[in-house]
Amino acid sequence: MSTVYFVPARVRRWDYSASLAAGLERLIEKLDFSQAIGKDEVVAVKTHFGSHGAHRIVRPVFLRKIVEGVKAVGGKPFVCDTVRINGWDYLEVANQNGINPQSVGCPVILADGLFGFDSIEVKAGPVLGSVRVATAIHDAPAMIVVSHCKGHIESGYGGAIKNLAMGGVAGRDRGGDWRQARGHLHAAAGESSVIRDPELCTLCLQCLHVCPTEAIFEDDTGLRVDDEKCWRCGRCERVCPEGAIKLQKRGQNEFQMALAEGAQAVLSTFQPGKVLFFNFVLEVQPECDCMPGADTPVVQDQGILASRDIVAIEQAALDLINNALPLPGSLAEERGVKAGQRVLAAALGVDGQLHIDAAARIGLGSREYELVEL
Ligand code: SF4
Numbered sequence: 001m002s003t004v005y006f007v008p009a010r011v012r013r014w015d016y017s018a019s020l021a022a023g024l025e026r027l028i029e030k031l032d033f034s035q036a037i038g039k040d041e042v043v044a045v046k047t048h049f050g051s052h053g054a055h056r057i058v059r060p061v062f063l064r065k066i067v068e069g070v071k072a073v074g075g076k077p078f079v080c081d082t083v084r085i086n087g088w089d090y091l092e093v094a095n096q097n098g099i100n101p102q103s104v105g106c107p108v109i110l111a112d113g114l115f116g117f118d119s120i121e122v123k124a125g126p127v128l129g130s131v132r133v134a135t136a137i138h139d140a141p142a143m144i145v146v147s148h149c150k151g152h153i154e155s156g157y158g159g160a161i162k163n164l165a166m167g168g169v170a171g172r173d174r175g176g177d178w179r180q181a182r183g184h185l186h187a188a189a190g191e192s193s194v195i196r197d198p199e200l201c202t203l204c205l206q207c208l209h210v211c212p213t214e215a216i217f218e219d220d221t222g223l224r225v226d227d228e229k230c231w232r233c234g235r236c237e238r239v240c241p242e243g244a245i246k247l248q249k250r251g252q253n254e255f256q257m258a259l260a261e262g263a264q265a266v267l268s269t270f271q272p273g274k275v276l277f278f279n280f281v282l283e284v285q286p287e288c289d290c291m292p293g294a295d296t297p298v299v300q301d302q303g304i305l306a307s308r309d310i311v312a313i314e315q316a317a318l319d320l321i322n323n324a325l326p327l328p329g330s331l332a333e334e335r336g337v338k339a340g341q342r343v344l345a346a347a348l349g350v351d352g353q354l355h356i357d358a359a360a361r362i363g364l365g366s367r368e369y370e371l372v373e374l
């Protein structure tokens with residue numbers, strides 16, 4: 001049984017000590033960073049920078065408190081994510097969303113470099129074989145994983161496991177072999193990446209606009225996909241309003257297993273006890289923070305969790321979300337989710353429990369947890 005510390009989002013007294021910010025300070029104190037971080041050790045604070053239009057990320061005020069917690073025990077933190085869109089533009093996204101050295105109090109970097117190529121191959125499980133872990137994460141002696149918990153169209157839920165599996169792996173591979181980079185987690189091996197059905201396509205070009213690699217282009221024959229450029233991110237499929245473009249994907253169980261293996265590969269680059277986890281169960285929107293917009297939350301804000309066990313904290317976060325009431329005006333209501341149903345699974349039709357179970361099966365942690373409210 002692992003311990004998961006929790007501060008609820010409800011503020012019941014108008015006093016700083018009752019605020020979420022003060023609650024996070026209590027979580028940091030309880031987790032005792034000094035056990036994981038040595039003096040002068042460089043510490044990766046891994047979070048998600050969001051997207052143009054997707055603002056529901058972990059707010060800078062919270063990142064700064066975690067950074068201050070690292071500094072207080074003598075660590076040297078840097079806040080990081082990995083390349084999704086063009087790296088220069090992605091740093092500008094971080095800045096727009098309020099994440100910069102001035103706001104968080106330490107360097108803000110792309111862990112796989114400005115072009116998403118800086119990575120080191122790491123052995124993974126049987127589904128993935130190997131992945132390329134972002135160099136700055138690979139080489140950091142300690143890490144704090146700061147995750148915004150929300151839904152995800154493919155995995156059903158995105159928290160710490162997904163933050164590490166997708167976000168700890170490099171965006172691109174210099175040799176052009178997408179099987180080594182992030183697309184490897186999404187896609188099944190195959191010669192072609194995405195298939196477009198011209199019968200369904202209305203040429204709205206939404207897919208072209210969201211493609212991070214300019215792999216989708218128009219020529220005399222119509223809309224086409226360049227397989228060499230495509231890194232199998234699946235954004236085109238997710239935004240297509242007609243269901244006209246499909247990424248050749250892994251099966252659902254295999255994909256969820258790939259997430260667990262990806263997280264395991266990233267964690268394998270750290271000594272035991274050197275990684276701590278914070279899950280922010282706030283603004284639980286139904287989609288990933290990399291999408292070009294953020295929908296309204298499907299459940300009310302729950303609070304912040306902290307633990308040394310990635311599986312336990314993920315289980316606690318998903319339990320909080322799935323046991324909450326579906327919010328009026330959200331996708332959950334639109335999809336007819338009723339009180340008592342597992343909210344995310346019912347709204348999205350995919351159960352994120354699958355990758356938490358997979359992570360437990362490969363020994364990343366325990367699904368049994370004690371929730372300790374601070
Ligand atoms: S999956 Fe789609 S959006 Fe992603 S790189 Fe390939 S063509 Fe572009």
Ligand code: SF4
Pocket residue numbers: 196200201202203204205206207208223239240241242243244245
């Ligand atoms: S988003 Fe869909 S409908 Fe629009 S151009 Fe792309 S494939 Fe066609």
